[in-house]
Amino acid sequence: MIVTRFAPSPTGYLHIGGLRTALLNYLWAKRNGGKFLLRVEDTDRSRHNEDAVSAILEAFKWVGLNSDEEIVYQSQRDEIYKKYIDQLLQEGKAYKCYMTKEELETLREEQQARKERPRYDGRYRDFDGVPPEGVEPVIRIKAPIDGSIFVDDKIKGSIEFRVADTLDDFIIARADGNPTYNFVVAVDDALMGVNEVIRGDDHLSNTPKQIVVYNALGFQLPTFYHVPMIHNESGKKLSKRDGATDVMEYQRNGYLPDALLNFLIRLGWSNGDQEIFSMEEMLELFNPKDISKSASIYNLEKLNWINGEYIKSKSRDELAKALHIEPTPVIDLVKDRTSTLIELSSEVNKILNRPTEYDPKSIKKHFKELNRTLLGEFLEKLKNGQDSCDEAFGHILESNGAGMAKLAQPVRIALVGVAQSPSVLDVISILGRDEVIYRIESFLASQE
RNA sequence: GGCCCCAUCGUCUAGCGGUUAGGAUCCCAGGUUUUCAUCCUGGUUACAGGGGUUCGAAUCCCCUUGGGGUCACCA
Numbered sequence: 001m002i003v004t005r006f007a008p009s010p011t012g013y014l015h016i017g018g019l020r021t022a023l024l025n026y027l028w029a030k031r032n033g034g035k036f037l038l039r040v041e042d043t044d045r046s047r048h049n050e051d052a053v054s055a056i057l058e059a060f061k062w063v064g065l066n067s068d069e070e071i072v073y074q075s076q077r078d079e080i081y082k083k084y085i086d087q088l089l090q091e092g093k094a095y096k097c098y099m100t101k102e103e104l105e106t107l108r109e110e111q112q113a114r115k116e117r118p119r120y121d122g123r124y125r126d127f128d129g130v131p132p133e134g135v136e137p138v139i140r141i142k143a144p145i146d147g148s149i150f151v152d153d154k155i156k157g158s159i160e161f162r163v164a165d166t167l168d169d170f171i172i173a174r175a176d177g178n179p180t181y182n183f184v185v186a187v188d189d190a191l192m193g194v195n196e197v198i199r200g201d202d203h204l205s206n207t208p209k210q211i212v213v214y215n216a217l218g219f220q221l222p223t224f225y226h227v228p229m230i231h232n233e234s235g236k237k238l239s240k241r242d243g244a245t246d247v248m249e250y251q252r253n254g255y256l257p258d259a260l261l262n263f264l265i266r267l268g269w270s271n272g273d274q275e276i277f278s279m280e281e282m283l284e285l286f287n288p289k290d291i292s293k294s295a296s297i298y299n300l301e302k303l304n305w306i307n308g309e310y311i312k313s314k315s316r317d318e319l320a321k322a323l324h325i326e327p328t329p330v331i332d333l334v335k336d337r338t339s340t341l342i343e344l345s346s347e348v349n350k351i352l353n354r355p356t357e358y359d360p361k362s363i364k365k366h367f368k369e370l371n372r373t374l375l376g377e378f379l380e381k382l383k384n385g386q387d388s389c390d391e392a393f394g395h396i397l398e399s400n401g402a403g404m405a406k407l408a409q410p411v412r413i414a415l416v417g418v419a420q421s422p423s424v425l426d427v428i429s430i431l432g433r434d435e436v437i438y439r440i441e442s443f444l445a446s447q448e
Numbered sequence: 449g450g451c452c453c454c455a456u457c458g459u460c461u462a463g464c465g466g467u468u469a470g471g472a473u474c475c476c477a478g479g480u481u482u483u484c485a486u487c488c489u490g491g492u493u494a495c496a497g498g499g500g501u502u503c504g505a506a507u508c509c510c511c512u513u514g515g516g517g518u519c520a521c522c523a
Contacts, residue, residue: 009523041523101521117450118519138521156453165451166519174521181523205452205518228454228516235515263460266472270461273471292454292461295516299459302473312486337485347485366483404482412483420484 002034254340308339355417366409414443
């Protein structure tokens with residue numbers, strides 16, 4: 001069975017790039033009848049943040065990606081980590097290092113002065129003397145001293161990391177006893193049964209370290225897929241400064257969750273010329289080995305288009321629900337002309353609500369002497385009640401020998417306040433004769 | 449700077465030795481629409497550069513250039 005996971009650190013909200021990673025993991029697990037798990041990486045106590053955790057979970061709920069098991073919190077697994085650290089200590093695969101932060105810093109400066117790679121020198125690796133007083137030791141793992149570690153990545157291929165220039169005996173537990181990232185990731189993934197790891201390629205250079213941990217503990221290595229980053233418009237890793245990186249911001253801005261997922265799946269992955277993918281199709285087609293090797297730039301224009309396509313394809317009831325309003329035929333009238341729920345809402349309101357003001361530019365262009373006359377005649381016919389609205393429209397144009405626009409545009413302005421709207425006759429038929437009369441009279445009164 | 453990764457239209461991508469280099473988005477033009485939007489039709493724009501290999505390279509190899517990532521007692 002394939003088990004995947006997404007492991008956010010609770011530093012704020014769910015990042016749009018994180019959501020993509022989560023989606024890929026979700027799809028791959030589900031496609032294979034496996035499990036998708038969630039793990040909160042909060043080993044750094046000083047950064048632990050409850051609000052951040054709930055913000056992230058809220059975002060997952062919104063997009064509908066659910067964990068198949070209880071969410072794992074690393075902050076609650078101290079005993080587990082301690083047990084494995086003790087095991088490594090006892091087996092001589094890890095050791096206590098009494099070097100102080102200051103000493104470490106000095107070492108680094110010396111190495112840098114010599115243009116060498118900053119690297120722990122292993123001075124306590126085989127230490128069996130008397131430990132210095134007053135120093136709480138960190139725990140370091142014994143990494144290989146030479147040779148190479150190979151990461152067999154299913155997207156990038158086999159990658160060689162020479163120990164000499166990538167590894168040292170890195171710290172697996174801090175002086176305060178808390179374990180560090182590369183250690184807990186390996187332990188948790190192994191213990192949770194995660195056997196396929198799909199993550200951003202910013203983790204690629206961490207992978208050799210995690211492999212050292214897997215090997216020391218005798219755990220089986222998962223399959224790795226390192227997916228390229230999403231970049232901002234200037235080609236850099238997407239960060240908070242780029243705006244709109246919080247997943248929930250997309251909800252606030254009127255995007256539909258399935259449209260957002262559709263947009264994200266197309267970053268670095270494709271299926272021929274297909275652009276629109278339902279969740280079912282994604283589940284049927286997605287395979288992480290097909291992900292492209294190069295980074296992609298995050299571009300909102302495509303998302304807007306996709307979102308518009310999704311709005312067009314939704315039913316009146318679905319859209320009403322998304323807008324938190326009662327279903328109305330107005331939705332069908334305007335949904336083809338909008339690309340976000342915000343726009344949809346404003347278009348609906350434009351028709352449902354009586355105009356509070358009239359666009360000056362529209363009036364200037366479409367409310368001249370003839371328009372005024374025709375509109376007056378139209379109003380009379382409506383009040384007279386002989387003709388239907390459609391008939392009244394036709395009769396007036398015919399008797400005056402005028403083009404449609406001469407009457408339609410002023411009517412439109414009277415009904416919705418501007419010269420742009422869906423078909424005037426459609427709007428009239430939705431509003432009903434009385435409301436149309438009211439709005440035309442109000443408009444005429446405002447133009448006295 | 450060391451190490452690692454990457455390189456087709458502005459953007460997302462198809463292509464996996466032989467194609468007029470395709471699609472989508474964006475933009476522009478025309479049509480439809482009384483208007484706007486939708487929709488339809490058409491158009492502009494790409495294989496980073498240089499060497500190889502080959503009868504034949506966007507496709508394979510090397511170099512250069514460019515871009516990105518990463519180098520913590522952060523995750």
